[in-house]
Amino acid sequence: MSDRIHTLSGYFYEYQKSVTEPESFWARIADSFHWKKRWDKVLKWDFEGPNVRWFVNGKLNITENIFEKNLFAYGDRTAIIWEPSEPGEDVRKISYKELYHSVCQFSNALKSKGIQKGDRVIIYMPMIPEAAIAMLACARIGAIHSVVFAGFSANALTDRIIDSGAKAILTSDGNYRGNKKIGIKAIVDEALEKSAVETVIVCQRTGQDVTMKAGRDYWWHEVIVGEKDSNVAEEMDSEDPLFILYTSGSTGKPKGVVHSTAGYMVYTKYTFENVFQYSPGDVYWCTADIGWITGHSYIVYGPLLAGATTLMFEGVPTYPDPGRFWAVIEKHKVNQFYTAPTAIRALQAYGTDPIAPYNLDSLKVLGSVGEPINEEAWRWYYNHIGQSRCPIVDTWWQTETGGILVSPIAGITPTKPAFATLPLPGIQLAIVDPEGNELTGNSVEGNLCVKYPWPSMIRTLWGDHARCKETYFSTYKGMYFTGDGVKRDHDGYYRILGRVDDVINVSGHRMGTAEVENAINEHPLVIESAVVGYPHEVKGQGIYAYVICDMAHRTEENLINEIKETVSKIIGPIAKPDKIQIVSGLPKTRSGKIMRRILRKVAEGSTDNMGDTSTLLDPDVVTKIIEGRK
Numbered sequence: 001m002s003d004r005i006h007t008l009s010g011y012f013y014e015y016q017k018s019v020t021e022p023e024s025f026w027a028r029i030a031d032s033f034h035w036k037k038r039w040d041k042v043l044k045w046d047f048e049g050p051n052v053r054w055f056v057n058g059k060l061n062i063t064e065n066i067f068e069k070n071l072f073a074y075g076d077r078t079a080i081i082w083e084p085s086e087p088g089e090d091v092r093k094i095s096y097k098e099l100y101h102s103v104c105q106f107s108n109a110l111k112s113k114g115i116q117k118g119d120r121v122i123i124y125m126p127m128i129p130e131a132a133i134a135m136l137a138c139a140r141i142g143a144i145h146s147v148v149f150a151g152f153s154a155n156a157l158t159d160r161i162i163d164s165g166a167k168a169i170l171t172s173d174g175n176y177r178g179n180k181k182i183g184i185k186a187i188v189d190e191a192l193e194k195s196a197v198e199t200v201i202v203c204q205r206t207g208q209d210v211t212m213k214a215g216r217d218y219w220w221h222e223v224i225v226g227e228k229d230s231n232v233a234e235e236m237d238s239e240d241p242l243f244i245l246y247t248s249g250s251t252g253k254p255k256g257v258v259h260s261t262a263g264y265m266v267y268t269k270y271t272f273e274n275v276f277q278y279s280p281g282d283v284y285w286c287t288a289d290i291g292w293i294t295g296h297s298y299i300v301y302g303p304l305l306a307g308a309t310t311l312m313f314e315g316v317p318t319y320p321d322p323g324r325f326w327a328v329i330e331k332h333k334v335n336q337f338y339t340a341p342t343a344i345r346a347l348q349a350y351g352t353d354p355i356a357p358y359n360l361d362s363l364k365v366l367g368s369v370g371e372p373i374n375e376e377a378w379r380w381y382y383n384h385i386g387q388s389r390c391p392i393v394d395t396w397w398q399t400e401t402g403g404i405l406v407s408p409i410a411g412i413t414p415t416k417p418a419f420a421t422l423p424l425p426g427i428q429l430a431i432v433d434p435e436g437n438e439l440t441g442n443s444v445e446g447n448l449c450v451k452y453p454w455p456s457m458i459r460t461l462w463g464d465h466a467r468c469k470e471t472y473f474s475t476y477k478g479m480y481f482t483g484d485g486v487k488r489d490h491d492g493y494y495r496i497l498g499r500v501d502d503v504i505n506v507s508g509h510r511m512g513t514a515e516v517e518n519a520i521n522e523h524p525l526v527i528e529s530a531v532v533g534y535p536h537e538v539k540g541q542g543i544y545a546y547v548i549c550d551m552a553h554r555t556e557e558n559l560i561n562e563i564k565e566t567v568s569k570i571i572g573p574i575a576k577p578d579k580i581q582i583v584s585g586l587p588k589t590r591s592g593k594i595m596r597r598i599l600r601k602v603a604e605g606s607t608d609n610m611g612d613t614s615t616l617l618d619p620d621v622v623t624k625i626i627e628g629r630k
């Protein structure tokens with residue numbers, strides 16, 4: 001593992017090299033992969049298009065780099081440990097060789113159903129090994145997967161089926177949530193009332209009843225019968241899309257972030273090995289769901305490319321009790337544990353009693369992702385879970401960045417509570433003021449940009465390159481704009497301050513305020529709404545909605561519940577507002593723009609200084625809103 005950074009000076013050396021000679025830096029790392037044909041040029045780019053191409057004209061298949069390249073060396077090593085939701089149910093351990101055969105067999109079944117290179121396939125599945133097999137089988141034959149988090153509603157699924165033009169959906173009969181069975185196939189059926197795909201393949205998990213439509217719906221265990229468990233991986237171009245992953249933005253419509261094959265492969269493996277300092281034989285556990293980018297890059301692709309043993313957990317942190325995470329760490333002797341601040345804060349609320357029965361001595365590295373981790377949660381995590389001896393890697397990145405951009409390298413570069421610290425090799429950051437001037441030196445604060453390409457960066461938004469340019473490459477000329485505010489302290493360490501756009505981060509999940517507003521407005525009695533985030537003890541940010549409506553003989557309580565249900569149905573339970581305030585008017589400027597600054601202040605309870613409200617059409621509205629605050 002020559003690409004591993006082992007010392008602090010090694011980090012500075014590699015970082016320097018990656019900036020002065022980026023192409024030879026990345027060529028050296030990419031050379032350790034298997035190419036069907038080596039690239040002609042490492043990088044061609046401009047951020048005007050944007051048009052970014054890494055490992056130009058290289059030919060490869062990412063699954064060959066997980067399997068064929070390594071099966072002789074470690075085919076019998078465990079690739080996936082699967083821990084079921086029910087603690088008493090059997091654990092599944094799948095070796096690299098077994099995973100290879102399952103992926104080949106299922107990819108042959110996909111081909112038999114007419115799915116080809118370039119086709120889009122939606123994966124709407126719970127956290128079972130077949131979900132990873134589904135992703136890899138698509139990659140094997142060059143189909144573009146788009147995983148949709150199984151907590152999203154039928155309506156949200158319909159939107160993604162239509163936008164991606166999907167040909168097939170891979171799903172399951174149901175899912176376990178604690179001791180409840182939740183229908184998944186039923187949601188797919190509902191989504192397909194307003195959209196269409198040729199094929200649906202259903203993996204059996206809960207055994208619950210489902211309806212199967214003849215000629216469209218097939219059982220997973222039936223389609224693989226008679227299919228060979230080997231094949232030749234499809235030859236892909238470096239820049240062929242590997243997957244689409246939908247994420248929220250500041251308008252109502254989710255964006256289909258497109259990641260390409262080679263750059264994503266090189267960057268996720270490199271960052272996985274370095275950030276977590278993974279050594280062969282270690283057991284690594286990331287608690288994310290495969291429906292998010294974290295699940296893609298750091299449960300499936302990064303770890304499997306690195307030959308790691310990756311643990312996949314079907315359940316939730318509080319079932320059967322709030323000690324579950326710690327029980328799983330003890331049971332599987334987990335070495336690297338990667339979770340979200342919201343989970344840490346939720347478990348912190350139960351005190352240390354649920355931790356006490358378990359031996360956490362196997363832990364070497366702790367990770368955090370998804371939102372800024374507050375100092376209190378950082379210290380609790382460090383002291384009680386890491387026993388004051390495990391470094392915490394606070395990893396900052398985004399769906400669009402594909403992999404971690406700013407993070408400590410475990411045990412090698414310093415950590416600092418609430419700081420993501422330093423950029424990884426290859427990442428050239430810039431902090432800019434609102435006019436786009438770069439702020440150099442330390443002790444500065446502004447908006448976070450990246451001024452040079454990195455291999456796993458977003459290539460386009462599916463079907464909307466103009467929106468890609470507009471969202472990320474137009475705010476500041478010649479730079480990728482992240483949407484986050486940031487501070488670089490006196491030591492040169494980066495601290496992410498949170499979103500500066502109309503995006504809120506609820507329990508580490510990105511939510512567009514406009515998207516929630518659109519959903520609220522679907523309720524027939526709603527006239528207008530405005531949504532903002534406010535500080536929430538566990539979720540990081542909560543959703544606060546101000547709604548103008550026609551009361552139509554309903555009590556306020558009934559109406560509020562109905563609105564919550566509407567949002568749950570349109571997007572999914574994760575988007576349900578925490579607080580809804582019925583108002584008679586919204587603070588608007590004379591040009592009709594809602595002054596969100598005021599709504600944010602009221603939501604967070606700091607109502608003593610409202611700032612300048614003189615441009616408001618009707619300043620009285622503010623007084624009324626303050627009086628009615630929830």
Ligand code: WT7
Binds near residue numbers: 293399498
């Ligand atoms: C947004 C991206 C990256 C995978 C999960 C979320 C926030 C993410 C951190 C961190 C502070 C963070 C940012 C970013 N964020 N990680 N370590 N410290 N903020 O992916 O849904 O694409 O959201 O999450 O605001 O822009 P995502």
